[in-house]
Amino acid sequence: MSYLFLDHTGDIAVRVTAASLDRLFEEAAAALAATIVDAAAVRTDRRLDVTLEAPAPDLLLVDWLNELVYRFETDLWLAGRAEARVWQAGEVWQLEAKTFGEPLDEARHRVKVLIKGVTYHQLAIQETAEGIETVVVFDI
Amino acid sequence: MYRNVPTGVGSHRRDLTLSAMALRRVLEHGARWAVQEGFGRREDLDVVEEGGCLPGADPDRVSDRACERGHTQLGTLGSGNHFAELQYVAEVYDARVAAAFGLFKDQVTIMIHSGSRGLGHQVCQEHLREMVDASRRHGIELPDRQLCCAPIRSPEGRAYLAAMAAAANFAFANRQVMGHWVRESVASALGVAPDRTGITVVYDVCHNIAKFETFTVKGRTRELCVHRKGATRAYPPGHPQTPAAYREVGQPVLIPGDMGRYSYVLVGTERALGETFGSACHGAGRRMSRSQAKRSARGRSLLDEMHARGVEVMAAGMATVAEEMPEAYKDVADVVRVVDAAGLARRVAQLRPIGVIKG
Numbered sequence: 063m064s065y066l067f068l069d070h071t072g073d074i075a076v077r078v079t080a081a082s083l084d085r086l087f088e089e090a091a092a093a094l095a096a097t098i099v100d101a102a103a104v105r106t107d108r109r110l111d112v113t114l115e116a117p118a119p120d121l122l123l124v125d126w127l128n129e130l131v132y133r134f135e136t137d138l139w140l141a142g143r144a145e146a147r148v149w150q151a152g153e154v155w156q157l158e159a160k161t162f163g164e165p166l167d168e169a170r171h172r173v174k175v176l177i178k179g180v181t182y183h184q185l186a187i188q189e190t191a192e193g194i195e196t197v198v199v200f201d202i
Numbered sequence: 203m204y205r206n207v208p209t210g211v212g213s214h215r216r217d218l219t220l221s222a223m224a225l226r227r228v229l230e231h232g233a234r235w236a237v238q239e240g241f242g243r244r245e246d247l248d249v250v251e252e253g254g255c256l257p258g259a260d261p262d263r264v265s266d267r268a269c270e271r272g273h274t275q276l277g278t279l280g281s282g283n284h285f286a287e288l289q290y291v292a293e294v295y296d297a298r299v300a301a302a303f304g305l306f307k308d309q310v311t312i313m314i315h316s317g318s319r320g321l322g323h324q325v326c327q328e329h330l331r332e333m334v335d336a337s338r339r340h341g342i343e344l345p346d347r348q349l350c351c352a353p354i355r356s357p358e359g360r361a362y363l364a365a366m367a368a369a370a371n372f373a374f375a376n377r378q379v380m381g382h383w384v385r386e387s388v389a390s391a392l393g394v395a396p397d398r399t400g401i402t403v404v405y406d407v408c409h410n411i412a413k414f415e416t417f418t419v420k421g422r423t424r425e426l427c428v429h430r431k432g433a434t435r436a437y438p439p440g441h442p443q444t445p446a447a448y449r450e451v452g453q454p455v456l457i458p459g460d461m462g463r464y465s466y467v468l469v470g471t472e473r474a475l476g477e478t479f480g481s482a483c484h485g486a487g488r489r490m491s492r493s494q495a496k497r498s499a500r501g502r503s504l505l506d507e508m509h510a511r512g513v514e515v516m517a518a519g520m521a522t523v524a525e526e527m528p529e530a531y532k533d534v535a536d537v538v539r540v541v542d543a544a545g546l547a548r549r550v551a552q553l554r555p556i557g558v559i560k561g
Contacts, residue, residue, distance in 0.1 A: 069493055071490075072488055124331075132324065135320050136267075136270050166212065172521075173210070173519055175282070175519075175522065176281040176282070176561075178323040179324075179327040182346070182347035184348075202281075202282050202492075
């Protein structure tokens, strides 16, 4: 389970790999936090829950990350860690997530970049020998 | 300027927070709202694209979430490639047109590059999401879902255009408010009254917008939806949409460069009308990825380097300065020479930065 930032001319691209869909969502959230601040400096003793649904898992992933962008911009909420459960229920895919973090504290967090939104650019969740993988592009 | 124009995460002026009703008026009326509220002068609007207010804006198409992202962000610069610069006119290539724009050699200028902030991004995200579904419903095959779309006259298309116009109006108002605070900053620095700074607006224009405009195509007059993405309008002399003050010379075309070298003012041409639907490029374009730029900046003091070039930089975050350093961008002079040689817009003046504010 990991993420790796890739070279991208205008925006920020990150490759996320995980053993399961749940872990992929968790790791993608960690990558988003690490894009905005030094993730190690985010305390994770407070909790904010998120539930979402979408017609496909990749669309749900973008909705999930956009939800975290929105929470950061409106409440300055930094989700340093997440526990996610993703499942299919009939026609839709559902997410229940607990995010653990804290509001931005400029005394301890140096904001590296603001993410405007998460794109659908070349979006795909693919199965690999190790598990599943996706590349997400953040619009900054 | 750095104190008066908020930059960085969550920063905004305590003396400007919008009520829900005020935000609706911003979305409907754009820069006109700002002027009515005392931010700038009525004559500023004469030289703003569409008078600072796109028609067809519908605040009801802007979600509560988008409004929530926007309500404390009016009059804020934003991050990424957004900037406010104090510059001077280093070169004049066309004295007649420069004079019509009110520009002359060694004059001090101010350039602001900012947009619709979080409100616009939220509008974009939500409508992209709808368009992904709409593309499927309309049987449109996509090479990439980021290119999702719907017919302009479809319900989804109309809804988006009404929301986009509202976001554009937020952007017009945002720049108008910041422009006003820049005027106040200069007045305060010079110890003169805000109406005695001699600062007039040259032009305010979008560079990522879809608009209905009229063109002649194969001899027929047609109304087209022109999407200028990373592009800016470049209307010629005599065009009815060219501001009256510039009707004899053409519309100013603003092409920002990077923070260390220069930006340009050009003027629109008849040729652009025929070849690019009255459009020119908006900037230089990046040469390095953001991570390449950061790697290249490691171990260097970019602020000192910029100081040595005669440019003072003030920034909310140093990572942005690294990502936006001059060599991360193509040389905009080359880009502008191509635009000029292609006849899409003609060079009028070169502006060199003295002071740079980054988010």
